[in-house]
Amino acid sequence: KQEVTQIPAALSVPEGENLVLNCSFTDSAIYNLQWFRQDPGKGLTSLLLIQSSQREQTSGRLNASLDKSSGRSTLYIAASQPGDSATYLCAVMPFKAAGNKLTFGGGTRVLVKP
């Protein structure tokens, strides 16, 4: 059974500092990995999706890497801003054709202090 772990559970940094969020998964047979952002009382917003054949994806200040063999992904957020405060979730999609449910980590709650 796939298990996804995110460390740390919470993170507080001063504005301008780079953020590094970690995600690990136990079964490397994944189709893709996604990073989501969740604001309080809101749904999930997809930030980046990395296919299993890719090593990284970039969007603006966000960069996500994937090392499938070691079961790890890292989300980097450069020059953090108070508006980046949110919970960040990673989720994996299984490789099997019949499976399409996302397995989520517990999330990292980020606070960027002005």
Added chain:
Amino acid sequence: GAGVSQSPRYKVAKRGQDVALRCDPISGHVSLFWYQQALGQGPEFLTYFQNEAQLDKSGLPSDRFFAERPEGSVSTLKIQRTQQEDSAVYLCASSLVVGGLAKETQYFGPGTRLLVL
């Protein structure tokens, strides 16, 4: 529509009551998912539909939970005889199907926050 919508946004129920949660997926999205998110945790899969067919219900925690999507668009998640442990946010997501596989980006609704007293 512009995005996935869910109603009600908040629901308070007395223990033992039945509740029904509605999800309107993005127009044209064949796949629809329900997830349950307990406080401080990541979402957990409940069930999956492709059109009106419920292809996976392995995540439903008990037979008190029932989901349907009779016309392949709107879906309803019903919880019978609610218990306090059912208190959570219920998220709905939809996605396209490409090549017969629903592995594209899932778009999430705002969720329904259920509190069972």
